[in-house]
Amino acid sequence: DGGITQSPKYLFRKEGQNVTLSCEQNLNHDAMYWYRQDPGQGLRLIYYSQIVNDFQKGDIAEGYSVSREKKESFPLTVTSAQKNPTAFYLCASSRDTQYFGPGTRLTVL
Amino acid sequence: AQSVTQPDIHITVSEGASLELRCNYSYGATPYLFWYVQSPGQGLQLLLKYFSGDTLVQGIKGFEAEFKRSQSSFNLRKPSVHWSDAAEYFCAVGAANNFNKFYFGSGTKLNVKP
Numbered sequence: 001d002g003g004i005t006q007s008p009k010y011l012f013r014k015e016g017q018n019v020t021l022s023c024e025q026n027l028n029h030d031a032m033y034w035y036r037q038d039p040g041q042g043l044r045l046i047y048y049s050q051i052v053n054d055f056q057k058g059d060i061a062e063g064y065s066v067s068r069e070k071k072e073s074f075p076l077t078v079t080s081a082q083k084n085p086t087a088f089y090l091c092a093s094s095r096d097t098q099y100f101g102p103g104t105r106l107t108v109l
Numbered sequence: 110a111q112s113v114t115q116p117d118i119h120i121t122v123s124e125g126a127s128l129e130l131r132c133n134y135s136y137g138a139t140p141y142l143f144w145y146v147q148s149p150g151q152g153l154q155l156l157l158k159y160f161s162g163d164t165l166v167q168g169i170k171g172f173e174a175e176f177k178r179s180q181s182s183f184n185l186r187k188p189s190v191h192w193s194d195a196a197e198y199f200c201a202v203g204a205a206n207n208f209n210k211f212y213f214g215s216g217t218k219l220n221v222k223p
Contacts, residue, residue, distance in 0.1 A: 004152075031209045040118075042199065042215035050209050090152055096141065096160070098201070098211055100152035 003027070004101035006091050011106045013078070013085065021076045021104045023091030032074035033098065036060060037088040046089075049074055078106060111136050113202050115214035122190050123222045130185040130217050132200030142183040143201040144174055147216075153199060159183065170194070195221045 004025045013019045025032065034046040045058030049068040063082025068074055074093075078085045086108045091101040114133045122128055134140060141160050145153040157168025164176040174185045183200060200214040 006152075033211075040215075043213045048209060088150075092153075094209070094211070096203075097143065097155065097158055098203075099155065100145075102152045103150070105150070 004091060004093055004099060006089075006101035006104050008104060009102065011104055013106060013108050015108060016080045018077055018079050019106065021078070021089055021091075021106070023074045023076065023101060024072055025074075025091075025093040025099075025101075026072060027093055027095075027099065028071070029093035029095050029099075030071070031094045032068070033092040033094070034058075034064070034066065034074070034076045035090045035092065037090060037103075043090065046076065111202065111210075111212045113200050113212050113214040115198075115200055115217050117217045118215070119218045119220065121220040121222060124192050125189050128185075128187045128190045128194070128219070130198050130200075130219070132183045132185065132214060133181050134183065134200070134202045134212075135181065136202050136204070136212075138204045141203040142174075142176060143203070143211075144168065144172070144183070144185045145199045145201065146170075147197045147199065149196075156185070156198075190219075190221055192221045192223065195219055 007022045031050050033048040035043040044060050046064050047066045049055035065077045089104045092098045112135045143158045144156040147153045156172050157166050159166045159176045167173050172187050197216045197218045199216050203211040
């Protein structure tokens with residue numbers, strides 16, 4: 001089946017730790033995205049990538065980093081510099097339409 | 110500036126009643142328009158999209174939406190709501206000439222009364 005997978009579904013982090021969220025797609029899409037979702041705030045764009053080895057900051061990139069070494073993969077690292085990382089994280093990919101993964105819920109302990 | 114407005118944060122309808130969710134957009138280029146649905150703890154699922162042609166588009170789960178250029182609107186409708194339609198709905202707009210930037214509304218939460 002074609003689609004987008006995200007792992008893990010739930011992730012717990014201690015303060016001061018970096019954590020990496022996985023996103024993989026087999027839709028052969030060039031563009032991939034990371035969004036953060038907080039209650040009542042809709043989706044906010046963290047980073048996006050239009051092509052392998054290239055990515056751009058979105059609206060709330062501070063405290064996050066990404067890489068795009070392969071077309072299929074776009075991992076997101078939440079660094080200790082992100083002051084309020086508890087949120088639901090969504091990965092998406094697109095050609096002319098965005099398709100979303102199932103999400104990762106990150107909780108800081 | 111590009112933006113999408115969903116004026117209703119919460120809507121409650123009775124099961125079997127009709128539904129209309131509003132979406133207005135501001136976009137400088139020719140827009141591509143989308144509606145997504147999200148159940149709690151899940152990703153967003155595409156309901157329907159409009160690129161060009163017939164301004165009334167049909168989607169999955171019995172939903173339809175109408176593009177009205179003069180009103181910059183893309184409202185989502187369903188003639189008879191089912192309890193399983195309770196979810197959050199997001200309207201989004203992208204550029205016909207830039208597939209890589211999408212703008213989302215803040216969402217409308219739909220409650221369905223039995």
